[in-house]
Amino acid sequence: MATGARPPDLPDLVRVQDRLTFVYLERCHIHRDANAITSTDDRGTVHIPAAALGALLLGPGTTVSQQAMLLMAESGSTVVWVGEEGVRYYAHGRSLAHSSRLLEAQAKLVTNQSRRLAVAREMYTMRFPGEDTSGLTMQQLRGREGARVRRAYREHSQRTGIRWTRRDYDVDDFESSDPVNKALSAANTSLYGVVHSVIVALGCSPGLGFVHTGHVRSFVYDVADLYKADLTIPLAFDLAAEEPFDIAAAARHALRDHFHGGAFLDRCVRDIRHLLLPDETADALEAGMSENVVSLWDGSRRTVAGGTSYDEDT
Structure with missing residues (x-):
């Protein structure tokens, strides 16, 4: 039995600097259609590619489905709830990077x-x-x-x-x-x-x-x-x-x-x-941020591989 759609791999997502900056929506219903966010109001439905979006600003009168929020999280996009006239906001996002x-x-x-x-x-x-x-x-x-x-x-x-x-x-x-x-x-x-x-x-x-x-x-x-x-x-x-x-x-x-x-x-x-990280080149940072590796701290600046059982004799 499937438990949900498989999250996209990091290389499949659009880099943050290549995305749309933000889209503002108000007084509409927001759902998911495949890999797009849909916005529906009395004028019709608009499709927005989630993986190409940096931030979705939700104004007054918006309702959003669980599947739409799931897609935004999997796409590494931030959702911002904006108050009347955009005076306040509350935000949540998921990192595009695997590395810390x-x-x-x-x-x-x-x-x-x-x-x-x-x-x-x-x-x-x-x-x-x-x-x-x-x-x-x-x-x-x-x-x-x-x-x-x-x-x-x-x-x-x-x-x-x-x-x-x-x-x-x-x-x-x-x-x-x-x-x-x-x-x-x-x-x-x-x-x-x-x-x-x-x-x-x-x-x-x-x-x-x-x-x-x-x-x-x-x-x-x-x-x-x-x-x-x-x-x-x-x-x-x-x-x-x-x-x-x-x-x-x-x-x-x-x-x-x-x-x-x-x-x-x-x-x-x-x-x-x-x-x-002023001394790191852009290429080195780009490569390092996509590494999906979990290590264990070994004291000082040392690390050891994760996913390994260590006992006193190791």
Whole structure:
């Protein structure tokens, strides 16, 4: 008696950097048809290839079947439940990687103070091109970042003619925000979902952050912050100037179009690998992440083969 469909082998799945970034669905029924996710509403049914999808964002009014969730998990895709207007989300994903190399590197770096600071500095270096951050403390890095973000808000306000006061939003009252803040909230939620999907697909922990800490998505916020000043902030001001009927939906559509044209997933994968294993080549990492081998720790840095019975005489 069969217990279910056989999970696909890792080589059969689309690499995370080659996938669609995200698809947003609302007020529909989501099921499975062979290796595709189906979305059905009063306009008809749409088929979405699960193995080519990075993140599925489920908005209000969606119902999803167990078989659809099973297919998403087997395909290494992340499902994100998004609140009204995309203000909140809850996510779960299954890694595309068989190896824990990146996860172990992440844990090793984040639990050593000097190494953690080095990664945090590198993150800020990636956001401050041409600036020397090698001798800065975390307090000084935060100060630089705060000044940089305020400058970005000011410059885009002047560029678009849209008045800006401060980042201000209420997750329980989306409509109370001004247009720029609405667009920022919606765009950032989508950005977090895509970054989360890349992190879990690579086998890393969303909760082990280097700058952010104490939250289950700390590393998601770390990585997303690499892109906000160049991506979601200018987008929010541009949309506020255009005054679309539904600025949250417009933000998601514009961000998705940018992701498609800018090879964002590939960039995100490279950045995470650079931060966690900077000395590894892309080819070596690709080969290592697909190894489906379980070993046993033998003390220090040594390992022995798993699946073997060891007794005192071995």
